[in-house]
Amino acid sequence: GENVEQHPSTLSVQEGxxxxxKCTYSDSAxxxxxxxxxxxxxxxxxxxxxxxxxxEKKDQRIAVTLNKTAKHFSLHIxxxxxxxxxxxxxxxxxxxxxxxxxxxxxxxTVIP
Amino acid sequence: DVxxxxxxxxxxxxxxxxxxxxxxxxxxxxxxxxxxQDPGLGLRLIYFSYDVKMKEKGDIPEGYSVSxxxxxxxxxxxxxxxxNQTSMYLCAxxxxxxLRSPLHFGNxxxxxxx
Numbered sequence: 001g002e003n004v005e006q007h008p009s010t011l012s013v014q015e016g017x018x019x020x021x022k023c024t025y026s027d028s029a030x031x032x033x034x035x036x037x038x039x040x041x042x043x044x045x046x047x048x049x050x051x052x053x054x055x056e057k058k059d060q061r062i063a064v065t066l067n068k069t070a071k072h073f074s075l076h077i078x079x080x081x082x083x084x085x086x087x088x089x090x091x092x093x094x095x096x097x098x099x100x101x102x103x104x105x106x107x108x109t110v111i112p
Numbered sequence: 113d114v115x116x117x118x119x120x121x122x123x124x125x126x127x128x129x130x131x132x133x134x135x136x137x138x139x140x141x142x143x144x145x146x147x148x149q150d151p152g153l154g155l156r157l158i159y160f161s162y163d164v165k166m167k168e169k170g171d172i173p174e175g176y177s178v179s180x181x182x183x184x185x186x187x188x189x190x191x192x193x194x195x196n197q198t199s200m201y202l203c204a205x206x207x208x209x210x211l212r213s214p215l216h217f218g219n220x221x222x223x224x225x226x
Binding site for chain 1: 143145147152153154155157160170171208212214215216217218219220
């Protein structure tokens with residue numbers, strides 16, 4: 001089955017700096033890659049996703065890039081703010097789209 | 113907005129008890145999932161269902177079973193709870209039909225087995 005690896009496990013940045021979280025996947029048939037943000041005590045919520053026919057997607061301060069050849073994708077957060085502090089999970093879907101495989105999460109702390 | 117509701121936020125059960133975790137979604141989603149979340153291990157799939165009465169094992173199905181008698185409801189059952197099943201349990205749903213659609217999560221049930 002699919003194996004998703006996520007790095008780093010923890011990340012601290014100063015407010016206003018950028019943060020980058022990287023994930024790799026093993027199954028070349030995976031074709032949908034969502035990112036979730038989980039604030040303390042809350043449910044994971046989708047923040048951005050990308051499909052395999054696209055190389056990059058942006059939504060305000062958040063962007064995701066996908067390199068299908070290398071089988072890795074990354075989350076970029078610019079101009080970080082304290083409210084960006086959370087755990088971020090990457091995921092890759094199975095080829096059927098019915099199953100998701102998650103990374104182990106990155107705990108991001110934005111220092112004011 | 114999709115709503116996924118888990119019946120309990122916190123549960124405390126004794127070793128050997130039978131435990132039911134209930135999940136209901138209101139968006140007519142075909143797919144429903146049960147994940148377990150543990151620190152440093154991320155989200156691990158226990159079981160999923162892509163249709164009523166259908167179920168598939170995930171990565172860690174041992175010690176668990178599921179039931180999906182109605183499209184909107186997906187239950188996770190611990191036949192005989194053990195202390196190593198102390199964890200946060202997350203239910204999720206998504207559209208089916210081969211669509212690449214995201215998961216929508218419930219608020220989670222924190223289960224403690226003593």
